[in-house]
């Protein structure tokens with residue numbers, strides 16, 4: 110039990126997928142201007158990351174490894190995730206239209222989200238089982254959402270301050286992300 | 301190895317494609333092809349100004365029939381036409397709208413505390429409501445400027461947002477961004493329908509004006525030389541500006557802040573100045589009306605309330621017909637106000653301007669005789685306005701008042717206006733102290749009689765306007781104060797010859813705060829009279845509402861013979877029947893009738909276009925207490941203008957020529973310059989005036 114708990118806390122805070130691994134940087138900067146948008150994007154990432162990790166785990170264990178094709182991991186995963194996102198989009202549009210509408214543009218954006226890919230790959234590198242993988246993906250997704258919402262909060266406040274022209278927008282966003290990343294280093298001592 | 305890798309990836313891809321292919325068959329969502337077509341026609345700005353999540357949201361809403369083809373605020377009429385074409389619809393034109401800023405405070409609104417927080421109005425507002433003493437004024441940190449996606453707002457030099465009308469797309473982002481409601485997006489109809497709110501920037505004069513005219517705005521326009529603009533500002537609330545400029549007793553001036561520096565601003569003189577300019581030009585400035593709605597409304601009574609109601613209904617796109625029992629429109633402005641105060645030709649010109657907007661008038665048709673509520677309904681009138689005024693003179697309650705030679709004030713003035721030449725003889729006694737009494741007295745002077753005006757209190761308690769009292773004195777009307785009629789004495793032919801009266805003295809104050817006159821016992825005396833005119837009061841003549849003047853009245857009435865209606869919506873007990881003016885309030889000011897006529901028109905508009913009449917909770921009714929401070933510092937004293945007299949001496953007493961003239965342009969500009977351009981708690985100070993009298997404006 111403790112093991113799972115540590116895995117969860119580790120994925121969410123200590124090895125936070127954006128602030129420690131520095132993956133998924135573009136959606137992180139791009140969608141962190143407003144808290145409401147950040148929550149939507151975070152939710153979408155959690156959902157897709159869990160699904161993608163579970164399926165890529167199955168592909169790895171039942172297709173790539175048995176046939177000795179481990180070197181095709183990256184390419185195969187890209188293909189799987191892209192198709193999965195397409196599928197999820199179709200599924201939601203038909204079955205849960207309100208959720209589809211609220212996710213809007215974020216769903217297709219995730220196709221090219223390296224955080225999702227990263228989570229799937231880390232699970233393989235760490236040789237997690239299926240359950241551990243999905244839990245890790247869930248926690249990492251939550252970590253992504255946490256970082257995104259925190260940065261959005263900071264940037265919403267920054268938007269109303271007087272800043273030097275050259276600093277406005279992405280530059281100050283990146284600086285803030287850097288500072289947050291430093292702050293997250295403090296979690297290293299937890300585990 | 302390459303072959304294996306290729307094949308593997310190919311088969312994974314093929315598998316995924318197969319699954320997606322099957323899924324796309326199973327999970328296919330049928331989408332209206334028009335959505336895509338419409339989305340392609342929209343500009344793709346995805347600004348959300350239309351209220352839908354981006355252009356595809358808007359396209360879906362149009363196809364679903366939830367939004368009109370013209371929903372996009374960015375695109376032009378051409379795009380709307382294309383979209384309407386795709387939908388197979390006609391384009392419904394949207395009334396042009398624009399963001400407007402009402403606040404006039406800016407940097408001159410004082411600081412309540414020193415604020416050093418985030419430079420954003422919303423953030424500042426969270427801290428004790430912001431740093432300005434005015435609770436509704438602009439905080440000046442420019443949230444609206446940043447919120448505008450079209451760069452249509454910038455901060456002006458006075459610390460207030462300035463809107464560029466050419467760039468504004470009326471998207472309303474600035475409205476959402478402003479925590480104090482300083483900016484609103486509105487078009488003509490919305491402005492006509494707007495009732496003053498306590499959250500508006502209302503100078504004291506503007507709060508007091510029964511017609512809710514934006515007084516500071518038109519005065520400022522006069523100051524800037526924009527006289528046509530001033531006329532249009534007034535016409536947004538009052539179509540009878542030539543009339544009001546002459547006869548309005550100016551309730552607004554009683555609240556003018558300037559009186560605490562020297563004298564009130566001559567607000568009504570300024571109104572008359574611009575009204576007369578338009579009058580003398582001989583052409584009516586064009587007044588815009590909304591697109592025809594095809595709804596027929598009946599306005600019963602062509603007095604100020606009826607004319608105002610019909611005018612505003614017409615401007616809102618409806619088709620009113622005015623029914624009036626008299627041979628000409630104008631009601632008591634025509635039949636109760638003498639020619640020397642309001643020339644009939646000027647009144648005709650003004651009324652013609654209103655009718656020219658497309659209003660029908662049926663004269664000499666009496667309500668209750670020629671038509672009834674039922675026949676109007678049957679003729680397809682969707683709503684009915686009753687503005688039949690108060691035409692019945694109240695009696696003196698004195699013995700003998702039904703003798704020949706006794707004639708009520710309003711009857712006398714009406715008979716005179718109709719050219720019936722009522723017999724005055726050479727000694728007239730007018731009883732009463734209001735404007736009707738003075739009008740009757742001054743009319744009799746002009747007809748060559750010697751006139752005594754009898755009033756039961758003293759001159760200070762007379763309800764008539766001071767200018768009118770002074771005018772009457774100048775023209776030789778004699779006053780008999782502290783006297784009340786006891787009985788009318790007649791000769792053997794039944795004709796009044798004398799009025800017996802009591803002397804009175806003032807006792808304790810009554811409910812109205814005025815000291816109650818008490819009869820001095822044994823003080824009876826007689827005064828000779830060829831005509832006695834009681835002008836004590838008027839009440840509505842509701843006979844016309846009854847079948848043949850008798851029986852059950854279909855409407856609820858009060859003991860003052862006025863019609864009962866909802867005080868907010870002016871709707872009577874019969875749905876679709878509205879009222880205002882003297883028949884609702886009892887005898888009141890012309891400007892109150894005009895103001896209420898508009899409010900009734902507003903209710904009728906909502907009644908016909910939606911199922912209820914909205915009355916916002918913040919609607920301003922009384923004066924807003926914190927705006928009524930009396931310490932006005934740092935303002936130089938300046939003399940108030942005086943209206944010129946047009947005729948003097950004999951000419952004045954023997955003819956009905958207009959007595960007062962209009963200001964010259966230079967005088968009007970100087971008078972407009974005296975206006976302090978007040979907001980709720982702010983006003984213009986003179987930079988070099990002494991500062992010793994400044995007090996905190998909020999105390």
Ligand code: SF4
Nearest residue numbers: 448468469471472474
């Ligand atoms: S934000 Fe305000 S000023 Fe700018 S376009 Fe929209 S309504 Fe007009």
Ligand code: SF4
Nearest residue numbers: 505556557975976978
């Ligand atoms: S000074 Fe001008 S704005 Fe102020 S109350 Fe008087 S007329 Fe109105």
